[in-house]
Amino acid sequence: MAPIVAQSTTMQTVHVALAERSYPIYIGEGLLENAAVLVQHLPQKRAAIVSDTTVAPLYLDTLVKALTAAGISVTSVVLPSGEQYKDWRTLNTVFEALLDQHCERKTALIALGGGVIGDLTGFAAATYLRGVPFVQVPTTLLAQVDSSVGGKTAVNLPRGKNLVGAFYQPLAVIADTATLKTLPPRELSAGLAEVIKYGLMRDTTFFEWLEENMEALVALDANALAYAVQRSCENKAAVVAADEREESGQRALLNLGHTFGHAIESTLGYGSWLHGEAVAAGMVIAARVSQQMALIDEATVQRIVQLLERARLPTKAPALGFERYLGAMGLDKKVEGGKIHFILLRAIGDAFLTADVPRSALAAAINSSS
Amino acid sequence: MAPIVAQSTTMQTVHVALAERSYPIYIGEGLLENAAVLVQHLPQKRAAIVSDTTVAPLYLDTLVKALTAAGISVTSVVLPSGEQYKDWRTLNTVFEALLDQHCERKTALIALGGGVIGDLTGFAAATYLRGVPFVQVPTTLLAQVDSSVGGKTAVNLPRGKNLVGAFYQPLAVIADTATLKTLPPRELSAGLAEVIKYGLMRDTTFFEWLEENMEALVALDANALAYAVQRSCENKAAVVAADEREESGQRALLNLGHTFGHAIESTLGYGSWLHGEAVAAGMVIAARVSQQMALIDEATVQRIVQLLERARLPTKAPALGFERYLGAMGLDKKVEGGKIHFILLRAIGDAFLTADVPRSALAAAINSSS
Numbered sequence: 124m125a126p127i128v129a130q131s132t133t134m135q136t137v138h139v140a141l142a143e144r145s146y147p148i149y150i151g152e153g154l155l156e157n158a159a160v161l162v163q164h165l166p167q168k169r170a171a172i173v174s175d176t177t178v179a180p181l182y183l184d185t186l187v188k189a190l191t192a193a194g195i196s197v198t199s200v201v202l203p204s205g206e207q208y209k210d211w212r213t214l215n216t217v218f219e220a221l222l223d224q225h226c227e228r229k230t231a232l233i234a235l236g237g238g239v240i241g242d243l244t245g246f247a248a249a250t251y252l253r254g255v256p257f258v259q260v261p262t263t264l265l266a267q268v269d270s271s272v273g274g275k276t277a278v279n280l281p282r283g284k285n286l287v288g289a290f291y292q293p294l295a296v297i298a299d300t301a302t303l304k305t306l307p308p309r310e311l312s313a314g315l316a317e318v319i320k321y322g323l324m325r326d327t328t329f330f331e332w333l334e335e336n337m338e339a340l341v342a343l344d345a346n347a348l349a350y351a352v353q354r355s356c357e358n359k360a361a362v363v364a365a366d367e368r369e370e371s372g373q374r375a376l377l378n379l380g381h382t383f384g385h386a387i388e389s390t391l392g393y394g395s396w397l398h399g400e401a402v403a404a405g406m407v408i409a410a411r412v413s414q415q416m417a418l419i420d421e422a423t424v425q426r427i428v429q430l431l432e433r434a435r436l437p438t439k440a441p442a443l444g445f446e447r448y449l450g451a452m453g454l455d456k457k458v459e460g461g462k463i464h465f466i467l468l469r470a471i472g473d474a475f476l477t478a479d480v481p482r483s484a485l486a487a488a489i490n491s492s493s
Numbered sequence: 494m495a496p497i498v499a500q501s502t503t504m505q506t507v508h509v510a511l512a513e514r515s516y517p518i519y520i521g522e523g524l525l526e527n528a529a530v531l532v533q534h535l536p537q538k539r540a541a542i543v544s545d546t547t548v549a550p551l552y553l554d555t556l557v558k559a560l561t562a563a564g565i566s567v568t569s570v571v572l573p574s575g576e577q578y579k580d581w582r583t584l585n586t587v588f589e590a591l592l593d594q595h596c597e598r599k600t601a602l603i604a605l606g607g608g609v610i611g612d613l614t615g616f617a618a619a620t621y622l623r624g625v626p627f628v629q630v631p632t633t634l635l636a637q638v639d640s641s642v643g644g645k646t647a648v649n650l651p652r653g654k655n656l657v658g659a660f661y662q663p664l665a666v667i668a669d670t671a672t673l674k675t676l677p678p679r680e681l682s683a684g685l686a687e688v689i690k691y692g693l694m695r696d697t698t699f700f701e702w703l704e705e706n707m708e709a710l711v712a713l714d715a716n717a718l719a720y721a722v723q724r725s726c727e728n729k730a731a732v733v734a735a736d737e738r739e740e741s742g743q744r745a746l747l748n749l750g751h752t753f754g755h756a757i758e759s760t761l762g763y764g765s766w767l768h769g770e771a772v773a774a775g776m777v778i779a780a781r782v783s784q785q786m787a788l789i790d791e792a793t794v795q796r797i798v799q800l801l802e803r804a805r806l807p808t809k810a811p812a813l814g815f816e817r818y819l820g821a822m823g824l825d826k827k828v829e830g831g832k833i834h835f836i837l838l839r840a841i842g843d844a845f846l847t848a849d850v851p852r853s854a855l856a857a858a859i860n861s862s863s
Binding site (some may be wrong): 184211215218219246249250251252253254275276277280283285287288289290368409452 | 581585588589592616619620621622623624645646647650652653655656659660734738782
């Protein structure tokens with residue numbers, strides 16, 4: 124199959140269609156320095172950037188300079204880096220900083236960083252003064268293809284991830300693919316887990332393209348990365364447009380691998396596995412459950428496992444035992460009427476939601492994948 | 494003028510028109526015992542009631558029994574009572590209780606209490622699992638005519654009131670006017686401040702009706718109270734429908750008296766003045782500023798002062814000095830582009846928003862009203 128790669132020098136725009144909350148995702152190399160793209164979305168000549176101690180040293184100056192040159196008055200808040208800081212305390216740090224700077228209802232918050240910064244800043248934007256404008260500038264592959272698109276914002280509670288949050292759409296998402304060059308290989312792989320997920324859940328052609336191009340992606344080939352980001356965003360945008368608030372079940376399909384993934388993360392304690400790594404192992408469990416229920420065959424499971432391995436992702440969950448996984452899943456947001464909903468596969472590119480999973484299939488899948 | 498009172502034995506319904514977020518406000522005596530009105534709005538045969546140590550002993554049993562008899566499984570959370578508990582810590586208590594009870598995305602939160610319980614429970618509902626169904630059962634006059642209508646939810650920060658929150662509409666509001674009988678007189682008066690505000694800002698006929706019926710309201714006349722609640726809700730519903738998120742300036746008019754009122758509350762520390770009391774004194778300051786700017790005459794100011802006094806409300810702000818008031822207003826949410834917006838009066842029933850207030854008029858008004 125020939126690579127379907129667009130020219131990377133031009134900026135691609137993916138449109139997220141949500142009526143009056145619609146917004147564009149701009150994808151391209153060097154967009155951080157091109158302030159015009161961002162500035163057109165700011166309702167006021169002021170903005171507050173929220174970043175963290177990992178990303179700020181790399182990109183904060185670039186963004187501040189570009190915005191300042193475009194006549195925007197900028198303040199910034201740099202938070203400690205890591206999932207363990209995605210909590211109330213850090214959120215309050217942001218609110219205090221915004222109050223110190225007298226940020227107003229029309230002062231946009233710009234999230235510059237990965238998924239944690241995007242989720243936390245988005246929730247701050249959703250709730251500060253009951254909602255202020257919000258722009259996402261994701262700098263990790265995971266954030267570019269997943270967390271910055273779709274309006275899910277949240278913080279964690281001690282009892283679980285993302286238990287408190289809001290659906291709050293940004294005015295724009297600016298994905299500068301040049302920032303992926305500084306990404307540690309493990310984080311690139313974690314992002315690729317979500318990229319693979321789009322193929323697996325609803326886009327067979329993209330899955331096949333990934334089978335052709337995985338080595339190019341791992342080697343940070345600019346064209347391949349730009350295309351993977353674009354196609355992922357297109358898939359996510361289509362799902363979010365059809366089911367913004369996860370009401371019809373369509374959006375829930377984006378959680379393929381996540382029910383098991385969250386169980387891995389929460390059981391091990393956040394931070395030992397990256398989110399994308401847990402999702403990779405979770406997708407293998409979902410595939411194994413599907414196989415146990417005779418929905419897909421061993422060859423299909425192996426195709427999935429092999430693609431994940433080529434993306435340098437784990438395909439086996441930690442051996443914590445079936446009961447501990449079940450307990451961890453009991454608090455999952457996808458619980459309804461006391462039942463856990465699972466996302467299984469009928470084929471590569473065809474995921475579906477069901478509450479009808481025999482305990483034996485679940486036990487066999489978890490035991491054979493961990 | 495003849496009283497325009499509808500029969501109080503029948504339930505009145507005021508419709509808040511917000512497209513897919515539209516909802517009814519039911520007003521009537523004994524609605525707490527009539528679970529059918531509430532139950533029709535619950536998406537699941539489970540609900541969690543949030544109340545406080547003041548209201549729970551009076552009405553929690555009644556509501557739980559009515560719901561249980563209607564086949565609803567009910568859990569409840571009773572919080573400490575008072576504005577000082579409208580904070581992160583109490584919010585987390587609610588989240589912990591909801592997690593303990595495995596409350597899900599379709600489990601409705603029911604706020605049973607005054608404005609603090611409504612605001613905090615509403616914000617919990619807006620953010621728990623990124624949003625769960627929400628029903629308001631306001632038990633104070635203030636909550637029935639103001640805070641439970643319009644979807645504003647919030648918690649306080651140490652730096653100011655309602656600085657963090659969300660616009661989140663309930664599925665229904667159930668205002669049982671029988672609950673007003675247990676309201677302390679001071680709280681009844683505080684609620685009347687907001688009732689008077691509607692007349693003052695946009696409803697001359699209602700202001701005149703209040704001039705005719707203030708003694709009946711203070712004496713807890715059932716018919717008069719039901720009519721005042723209904724007419725207040727109609728006014729608020731019309732404003733909220735025209736400007737849900739306070740974007741066009743119309744909704745901002747509901748803050749008549751509040752810019753000064755918040756300054757009084759925050760300067761004295763929350764809890765020493767009731768919100769409605771601060772708003773009453775704030776409305777007199779707004780009237781005095783309007784008079785200083787030759788928009789209204791002394792006789793009009795006196796009409797306002799007299800109606801507030803008959804409602805047993807304070808009409809003079811604490812003498813804290815002009816500079817302290819200015820400082821306290823600097824953090825107000827209504828600040829835009831560094832300027833403070835004021836709501837002034839052209840006449841009784843005709844409020845408007847302006848940033849164009851001479852410092853001298855402000856100083857004279859504050860000094861003469863405190």
